[in-house]
């Protein structure tokens with residue numbers, strides 16, 4: 001049997017109940033789930049594709065692959081061949097199964113950041129491999145590893161890895177034959193820093209060999225409910241993933257492929273959504289600081305990574321008593337035990353309630 005970690009969110013339930021008892025209701029900033037509508041241009045594309053009786057292509061429609069490549073070129077200075085784009089059923093699915101799909105073997109170590117989205121660890125375990133959380137690749141010594149995850153901007157810290165740092169990771173991995181998978185689901189949400197893709201020529205040196213970039217539409221386009229993302233990069237790796245995914249039935253539904261195409265071809269809705277998050281962040285950040293929290297990193301992405309120097313569960317408890325639910329830092333690794341993660345994904349009305357409650 002594979003041992004998986006306990007689902008950590010269950011541990012928040014008692015604090016959620018406390019927050020829910022607030023006379024003006026809970027303000028839930030514990031998860032990064034979109035709350036604003038799916039943009040009309042995307043809903044329309046989904047509806048127009050509703051009559052989809054046949055099997056969709058695992059590889060995605062040519063229009064979808066073109067739209068993904070077009071978006072990367074237009075917004076992120078990255079050139080990929082549309083043939084090297086592969087849609088996924090939300091990126092959590094790919095993160096959880098990538099080590100298995102790549103044939104990572106038992107006993108091998110899958111590397112990911114010390115403070116990280118928990119699914120990198122889960123993915124290593126599903127493959128029977130060893131999860132290994134570190135920010136210092138030198139700690140691996142001469143060991144060869146099959147796969148290294150990077151995540152910039154980071155969940156939970158909002159930290160951005162500069163191009164020079166990413167280039168060093170790529171060089172390290174290439175020397176050892178490791179694949180670098182870069183989870184870039186917050187790449188369009190740089191506030192004080194501009195995030196850069198692993199596939200950008202300044203990082204990759206112009207070759208995508210051994211590199212995969214993973215992109216989610218959940219945050220950019222409020223599509224968490226549609227399950228929509230894609231992976232691209234090294235054409236040979238993408239073809240390998242396609243082969244296994246075809247056999248395994250990992251297919252994005254046709255209407256969702258149409259919706260993703262519309263989403264990736266349109267920047268106006270993403271810019272409007274970005275503005276909403278910017279305003280919520282501008283309201284929350286000073287309110288937290290005035291109430292005694294220090295904000296660290298958080299220069300990009302959907303979270304504020306904060307500490308008041310006490311144990312994370314104590315911070316969760318005190319905020320729950322004001323009707324505010326946040327995530328404890330230790331959900332993301334032991335290094336987070338004095339931090340909390342505050343999502344900026346609540347409605348303006350709920351964000352204003354938090355600001356008032358912190359006063």
Ligand SMILES: Cc1ncc(COP(=O)(O)O)c(C=O)c1O
Nearest residue numbers: 090091092117155185216218229
């Ligand atoms: C770092 C990171 N990767 C991947 C995901 C999964 O996103 P989705 O499955 O909605 O594409 C999330 C979701 O919050 C995330 O924070």
